[in-house]
Amino acid sequence: MLSMGDQEKHDVAIVGGGVSGLYAGWRILADARTRGKPVPRVTIYELGDRIGGRLQTWLPFGPDGGIRAELGGMRFLDNQQLLCTLLAELGFARQDFLPLHGHGPNLRLLLRGRGTALTTTTPTKRYKVSSSARDKQAADVLAEVITEVLGTEENRLVLKALIGKDCPADRREWDAVKAELTWHGRPLWDVGFWNLLSDVRNPETYQYLCDAFGYYSLAGNWNAAEAMEALHLDFTPGLHYLTLAEGMQALPDTIAEHLTRLGGSVEPGTRLAGFDVGADGRPSLKLVTGPSTRTTVADQLILALPRRSLELLAPTAAFDLPGDDGLRRLVQAVTPNPAFKLFLWYADRWWERRGITQGRSVSDLPIRQTYYFAPDGPVRHSAGLLMASYDDARAVDSWHGLCPTERELATGRDELHTAMRNFVQRHQLGGAAHDVPRPPPHLSLATEGMRRHATSQLARLHGVPEDHIPDADVGAFADWTPDPYGGGWNFWNVGVDVRTSMARIKQPLGPGTRVHVVGEAYSGLQGWIEGALTATEVTLQRHFGVRQPDWFPTGYYLGW
Numbered sequence: 001m002l003s004m005g006d007q008e009k010h011d012v013a014i015v016g017g018g019v020s021g022l023y024a025g026w027r028i029l030a031d032a033r034t035r036g037k038p039v040p041r042v043t044i045y046e047l048g049d050r051i052g053g054r055l056q057t058w059l060p061f062g063p064d065g066g067i068r069a070e071l072g073g074m075r076f077l078d079n080q081q082l083l084c085t086l087l088a089e090l091g092f093a094r095q096d097f098l099p100l101h102g103h104g105p106n107l108r109l110l111l112r113g114r115g116t117a118l119t120t121t122t123p124t125k126r127y128k129v130s131s132s133a134r135d136k137q138a139a140d141v142l143a144e145v146i147t148e149v150l151g152t153e154e155n156r157l158v159l160k161a162l163i164g165k166d167c168p169a170d171r172r173e174w175d176a177v178k179a180e181l182t183w184h185g186r187p188l189w190d191v192g193f194w195n196l197l198s199d200v201r202n203p204e205t206y207q208y209l210c211d212a213f214g215y216y217s218l219a220g221n222w223n224a225a226e227a228m229e230a231l232h233l234d235f236t237p238g239l240h241y242l243t244l245a246e247g248m249q250a251l252p253d254t255i256a257e258h259l260t261r262l263g264g265s266v267e268p269g270t271r272l273a274g275f276d277v278g279a280d281g282r283p284s285l286k287l288v289t290g291p292s293t294r295t296t297v298a299d300q301l302i303l304a305l306p307r308r309s310l311e312l313l314a315p316t317a318a319f320d321l322p323g324d325d326g327l328r329r330l331v332q333a334v335t336p337n338p339a340f341k342l343f344l345w346y347a348d349r350w351w352e353r354r355g356i357t358q359g360r361s362v363s364d365l366p367i368r369q370t371y372y373f374a375p376d377g378p379v380r381h382s383a384g385l386l387m388a389s390y391d392d393a394r395a396v397d398s399w400h401g402l403c404p405t406e407r408e409l410a411t412g413r414d415e416l417h418t419a420m421r422n423f424v425q426r427h428q429l430g431g432a433a434h435d436v437p438r439p440p441p442h443l444s445l446a447t448e449g450m451r452r453h454a455t456s457q458l459a460r461l462h463g464v465p466e467d468h469i470p471d472a473d474v475g476a477f478a479d480w481t482p483d484p485y486g487g488g489w490n491f492w493n494v495g496v497d498v499r500t501s502m503a504r505i506k507q508p509l510g511p512g513t514r515v516h517v518v519g520e521a522y523s524g525l526q527g528w529i530e531g532a533l534t535a536t537e538v539t540l541q542r543h544f545g546v547r548q549p550d551w552f553p554t555g556y557y558l559g560w
């Protein structure tokens with residue numbers, strides 16, 4: 001247990017300098033300013049040497065070089081209204097996320113050892129899929145499964161009674177019905193999505209869906225009611241994906257600038273070791289900066305942290321995860337999903353010779369999804385970036401066997417910086433005066449083994465001998481599995497009453513207490529920035545009395 005003294009004081013202490021923590025601080029300060037209240041003392045503590053959390057961008061060719069390595073979040077949807085209006089308020093211009101709007105005929109789908117065009121339906125022949133899934137794309141099979149589950153007699157009655165239609169059209173309608181939906185007499189939230197898919201079709205159809213969809217975690221055994229909503233609303237064909245030309249990291253950076261202008265402060269390099277609650281109900285935080293430890297007291301504490309970060313806090317009388325079963329069950333109501341990205345930079349965009357300009361290929365090899373990037377900024381050049389692998393869940397394990405040692409990892413960021421500088425100089429990328437910025441904290445030099453395995457899989461994906469795939473000039477990886485993240489995104493577990501858990505996590509120590517958990521992990525849109533923002537906004541309105549500002553999307557449903 002930690003022993004707590006009483007030194008610094010804050011109105012609001014926020015732990016976690018990801019987008020949710022920064023947004024919380026900025027909104028509290030902006031609300032006070034709008035209402036003519038005194039400036040509250042708001043400080044954000046971030047353990048990393050840089051803010052942004054799971055939004056980290058590297059622009060090695062400079063801001064005009066037009067090739068962004070997005071280590072975490074890279075795109076958003078035009079129907080994610082809180083994020084979209086926030087971006088407009090902060091002065092960002094959005095642009096199309098090209099890889100998901102490119103469906104050229106040469107993008108690849110490699111399943112069970114045979115490659116075809118991404119849009120082909122023939123791979124179902126390589127699986128013993130159910131007859132209804134034959135010759136169909138994975139997204140269409142998924143859509144049919146969702147329709148079938150919603151179409152049972154019991155569910156049709158629920159839908160008619162609660163929303164007056166056959167299928168929920170948006171998040172508000174899904175929230176209205178999902179607790180009442182069933183499958184074979186069991187509440188849908190108590191069924192695993194993997195089990196449901198397998199049940200509705202068959203295990204081989206499930207395998208096809210899993211392989212062809214590109215993400216294992218989405219079709220994993222998470223809460224089926226949540227999974228159906230997520231897949232129905234966020235992963236169906238025809239959605240409009242956007243990104244920021246500056247890179248997604250510009251969002252947390254800009255919020256932080258606004259926050260400091262309003263009198264808030266951000267303290268990178270400071271870790272919350274644990275917190276307790278005093279007799280007056282106020283939280284006291286044990287903070288570690290380098291070798292020194294100090295204690296600070298706050299009127300309110302916002303933990304803008306995912307599950308794994310919460311689990312790493314030292315147990316105290318107030319927050320005792322090992323000893324308090326109810327609290328532990330609440331925090332562990334979600335599961336983090338491993339996520340991994342491997343980036344390969346080339347002087348020459350070799351894939352264009354294979355007829356691929358932009359887009360995404362998919363395979364059942366550990367690389368899973370491959371994204372092709374060309375410069376889209378004002379400076380044109382011949383270099384390109386391949387996000388050779390964007391993979392999750394069990395595929396990440398394959399890369400773990402090829403990871404650098406602890407010692408290599410310690411110097412990996414500097415070596416990557418040097419390697420990229422040499423590459424940029426050699427090919428005169430980014431202009432004469434350009435100096436390559438230091439890589440984000442979460443990026444490290446790829447090992448020889450990673451590059452070799454990736455090259456071999458890329459050759460199979462593109463149906464060419466290995467020596468047709470050139471050696472990458474620079475390789476780097478971002479693995480979101482290690483602490484303090486535990487995974488790239490979190491999903492609600494089977495058997496969790498999500499509505500109740502979302503309400504409780506906003507005040508995990510009980511009604512009227514001064515500790516709050518916000519962010520993506522316990523949101524209604526997990527794996528999205530929009531989820532991090534909406535969960536935070538609901539907490540601020542409900543527990544801090546923060547009012548909606550003028551720029552807020554009118555009538556927008558924020559969820560539970």
Ligand SMILES: Cc1cc2nc3c(=O)[nH]c(=O)nc-3n(C[C@H](O)[C@H](O)[C@H](O)COP(=O)(O)OP(=O)(O)OC[C@H]3O[C@@H](n4cnc5c(N)ncnc54)[C@H](O)[C@@H]3O)c2cc1C
Nearest residue numbers: 016018019020047053054073074075272488519520528529
């Ligand atoms: C690979 C990947 C792909 C993604 N793709 C997309 C996408 O395309 N679109 C999209 O919208 N979203 C995407 N996401 C999700 C999106 O990035 C997250 O939803 C969002 O960034 C989460 O923000 P957050 O503030 O909730 O948490 P985080 O960003 O995780 O912030 C938590 C912060 O807390 C800090 N911290 C942890 N413990 C402590 C401690 N003890 N003391 C002090 N600080 C601490 C961490 O260092 C971190 O900065 C993706 C995520 C990943 C990893």
